[in-house]
Amino acid sequence: MARRFFVTGTDTGVGKTQVSCALLRALARQGASPFAFKPFESGMSSLDAPGDSLALQAAAGGWQSLDTISLFRFRAPLAPGIAAKVERRPTSWARLLKRFSAFGRRPGVVEGAGGLHVPLDARHDVIDLMEALRLPVVVVARAGLGTVNHTTLTLDALAAHRLGVAAVVLVHTQPADEASRYNPAELQRRFPRVRFLGPVPFERDGAKRARAFDRVTAGLVRLPQS
């Protein structure tokens, strides 16, 4: 169990922000004032309203200014590294690392963008950021047909980079399909040492959905030393 995480996914739209918010709420409940960090965010109509970063800010307790959560924002619904070129908005790897070090040893959550090989700039993919930060990784995967393949590819890539996995969280972002019944057992058979959590049920109501994510991820956050 840990108190700092990098939340990544097998893809975009799989539930990373929901899982990140649940982890932040758990840390905040323990009185931690956790940091939230979503350095790259794309796909927003107004640059003043990055949806993921605002959700993370609220989940962490609202103490952090938006500019320390969200560094590089793009309007286009494109991978950040592509959007930066299209919108001619430069990013800075050095600034990103400096911002992260300012969090010190504080507990918190970094949310990536899309999956491991989403380009962040001309030289770095998400996995390069994970290598630079070296936090325990939480992988979020959409439960359903295709998940065994996507999750296997993701876990193999993380192992090749010697990145430690705290858990894989399976999420029903859609009502359950037949394949999702078989996902947990097949994944556990392939990766006996990895902790698989969920699946988080599909839930239309926002408050109930948040509680479902809280329940599934509750065991991931270590209690502070007394």
Ligand SMILES: Nc1ncnc2c1ncn2[C@@H]1O[C@H](COP(=O)(O)OP(=O)(O)OP(=O)(O)O)[C@@H](O)[C@H]1O
């Ligand atoms: N269990 C669930 N039940 C219903 N809807 C869900 C569930 N989990 C996620 N969703 C919805 O699916 C969408 C994608 O979730 P989320 O934003 O957490 O994904 P993400 O991986 O962070 O996406 P991105 O790659 O854009 O950052 C959201 O609209 C979210 O509310």
Ligand SMILES: [Mg+2]
């Ligand atoms: Mg997100």
